[in-house]
Amino acid sequence: MKSLEPIGKKEKLYVKIAQQINNAIESDMYKPGDKLPTERELASQLNVSRASIREALAVLEIMNVIDVKVGDGSYVKQRTSNFQFETKDSSVFELIEVRMYIESVIVKLAIERATEQNIKAIEATNEGLRQTIKNQERIDDFFRYGVAFHKKLAEATQNDVLIQIANSLFEQDAHPLWRHLNMKVLLSYEAREHQLHEHEGILAAIKTKDQKKAEELMKHHIEHLKNMFYE
Known part of the structure; x- marks a missing residue:
């Protein structure tokens, strides 16, 4: 089963999570059209809260990397090698x-x-x-x-x-x-x-x-x- 590495607790979680998922897409772990693991599964893999996962997925949707379909799941739309997202001090x-x-x-x-x-x-x-x-x-x-x-x-x-x-x-x-x-x-x-x-x-x-x-x-x-x- 495809899985991601846990995120360090001291890192800025939702951005780091988004970066790691994006890296997984860049490395062909997940291809355009693929459905990502559920929020619960991602939270377990990365050892973080579902709240942080939800924010990370929102970041990737803003960047047009994934499409989050309510009641269905998150699907890869395209790859992007230039991960840049403006952040504030708080989530x-x-x-x-x-x-x-x-x-x-x-x-x-x-x-x-x-x-x-x-x-x-x-x-x-x-x-x-x-x-x-x-x-x-x-x-x-x-x-x-x-x-x-x-x-x-x-x-x-x-x-x-x-x-x-x-x-x-x-x-x-x-x-x-x-x-x-x-x-x-x-x-x-x-x-x-x-x-x-x-x-x-x-x-x-x-x-x-x-x-x-x-x-x-x-x-x-x-x-x-x-x-x-x-x-």
Whole structure:
């Protein structure tokens, strides 16, 4: 059975994994048209998490090396000897992990400090989602309104340091890997509808100053995002 060598834990996993799979394709271990092992099998071979495998496969799909078919698997499209992929300091999984904690604080402070203007600004992002949700050609706009929702929440804390931290996290949204994973998810109308519903619920809880509910909804929102990417 074809297998790959385990990845060292200190290396930048998702990029190193993508490089190794690409090398295997270059060496004819996998040829154009071949189906790659499942995510579970690759994770076992390389001794890494399925989250890292999912990110590595997304990198290769961005580079047009493979085609990831939902519910089917990953197929080799072509070889590329010039492996170059711009990386950020953190993976998508790490970004989501940090957001789980940061956005809980943001919601708490937003409930305490949001002005009427802040609430209107947050509501405007949800209105943007409503206006673009049914238009498959405006997924990019839907994505931007979704990001804006979280940035406007941070602004409602009235805490400049926290706003800067949140903005630095969401600068990662320009990362090609993060964008690629989001866009694939948002191709589904049900996924877009679910995101809007979650955003509306969070805002409603903030308006009624229901801290417990708002924090629970935000936690569920980010967990759902993680599950869509990695389950």
